[in-house]
Amino acid sequence: MLYREVPKSGDKLSILGFGAMRLPEKNSGIDHEKATTLIRHAIDNGVNYIDTAWTYHGEESEKFLGDALADGYREKVRIATKMPHWLVSSRQDMDRFLELQLERLRTDNIDYYLIHSLTASGWREIKDKGVLEFVDAAKKDGRIRNAGFSFHDNTEVFKEIVDSYDWDICLIQYNYLDENHQAGTEGLKYAAEKDIGVIVMEPLRGGSLATNIPPEVERIWDEATIKRNPAEWGLRWIWNHPEVTVVLSGMSDISQLDENIRTASEAFPDSLTEDELNTVRRAAKKYKELVTIPCTGCNYCMPCPVGVDIPGCFDLYNSGEIFGHNDSSAKHRYLLYQMGILGERSSASLCVSCGKCVEKCPQQIDIPGKMKEVEAQFERPVVKLKASAMRRILPVFRRVGFLKYR
Ligand code: SF4
Ligand code: SF4
Structure with missing residues (x-):
């Protein structure tokens, strides 16, 4: 496993993070036995960043994780979880949610606490309710060690949030089809320039870039001089960016986990050759040719006077x-x-x-x-x-x- 440092703290995080939102399931809930084996296997093989949230698995994920990290596993990992800001009506609620999350996770502190899924209006509302004061207080008394936010809006809003606080990390959607969407490459570089650790979610667009590959794209992967499966190409492309700290993957079986651990062991920043990068560019271009609306995400048309995104x-x-x-x-x-x-x-x-x-x-x-x-x-x-x-x-x-x- 390779590790990269969070710029402000020097904390060394495994470049592969475990996303606890797609755990194996049984009887409409988490399959505790299988999921515990999976998470402990990941930790035993060097993964030290586990990402969860209040809402994952119908609010079961945090509680499950609290149990799964018993027997000394809690001390081996950094836990990241998130404030469900849309359920928060006051400054006091923020403390209550955090207290419940500490209870569910059976821990005294959250290593990385993020404001979940911010958009322009969500950010305005939660800021007005005093979220920055809450973060300052929770960091000061040790309930959270690092603060950040996860994000789903455009680059402009992303920069505004980045500039609003001394964040330690941020969590953005990023992959070779999203260079110009949401935070995008511009946002990634902007955050990195401000010494904010960047955690990446949806590296394979919820698995779409790994399965059911269109034949036109499959041909490009087949023609590549180095043989890799589509998931490996997608992950390697993200890790090739030195600005990226951790890539989250929602792994639900051991073979997928082992494959990702193997890929993560050789994914150094700037390690792809120009030929390999060209292969990914060709695949991205081919995907984009398959769409019917040739929007590049340039944003020149915005803002729309009635608010259409x-x-x-x-x-x-x-x-x-x-x-x-x-x-x-x-x-x-x-x-x-x-x-x-x-x-x-x-x-x-x-x-x-x-x-x-x-x-x-x-x-x-x-x-x-x-x-x-x-x-x-x-x-x-x-x-x-x-x-x-x-x-x-x-x-x-x-x-x-x-x-x-x-
Ligand atoms: S200006 Fe055109 S290409 Fe650019 S974001 Fe708007 S619709 Fe898409
Ligand atoms: S209302 Fe429709 S046509 Fe007018 S700017 Fe917005 S999206 Fe374009």
């Missing part, structure tokens, strides 16, 4: 074009972020066809026309009803939520 909508639509419109992760993300469950609504159906974006688009995309296609794909009546119900329920849940946990 134009590149975000097109990215999720294109993801469906490549990986199949039954791709549940694209639907789920659209519901959470574009339909305004987490953050402000920014979906295609808001488009009023004003045309202001069209002249700014270097790809000359008929944006209002394409928004109709995105809406038809992601905003069927039942989804709109579900989103509207969730938007109404969430504030109520925030007010009474703690009754459930006490």
Whole structure:
């Protein structure tokens, strides 16, 4: 296993992190026996960063991890978990959530505590509720050792959050198809320049870049001078960036874990040759040729006067074009972020066809026309009803939520 340092603390983290969001399951819950074996096998082979969250596995993940890290395993790893800011209604709630998380994880401190899944509006709200004061206090009294945030919005918002606090780490979605989406390469470099450790999630887009590979892309991997499977190509490409500290993988079986540990043992920064990088570029280009909306994520069309997240909508639509419109992760993300469950609504159906974006688009995309296609794909009546119900329920849940946990 290779290790990289968190710039501000010098803490040495394994470049492969264990994401505890896709653990093996049994009877609609975590299969404790299999998942414990898996996590301990990872730790025995050098993995020292485990990432969980309040919400993973229907709120079972943290509690499970507390049990799985008994017998001396807790001392061998850094635990990262996250504040579910959308359930937080006050500054006091932040302390309550953290206390419950410490209990669930059976520990006195969280090594890396992140504000979960920030968007522009989520950030504004939680900041107004005093999250930075909370982080300062929790770091001072030792309940958390390092602070960070996970992120799902555009580069501009990412930079704003980076500049708002002396963060230790951040968690971003990044892979060879997302160089220009969300934080993107620009965000990655920006955070690294500020000495913030960068943890990467979705390195294989929820596994889509590792399985069901389109034949056109498969041919490119087959033609490469070095033989690697698609997952290995995807991971090596991310680790090739010196700015990346840890890559999270949601591993659910031992063979996948062993394969990733092997890959991680040789993934030095800047170790891919120009020929290897070209292979990945060709695969990314081929994927992009398979999409029907040629959006590059340049953001020139933004902001939309009614709040449509134009590149975000097109990215999720294109993801469906490549990986199949039954791709549940694209639907789920659209519901959470574009339909305004987490953050402000920014979906295609808001488009009023004003045309202001069209002249700014270097790809000359008929944006209002394409928004109709995105809406038809992601905003069927039942989804709109579900989103509207969730938007109404969430504030109520925030007010009474703690009754459930006490
Ligand atoms: S055409 Fe639609 S997406 Fe484009 S700026 Fe106008 S409202 Fe926004
Ligand atoms: S300007 Fe065009 S290519 Fe750029 S993000 Fe907007 S729609 Fe995509």
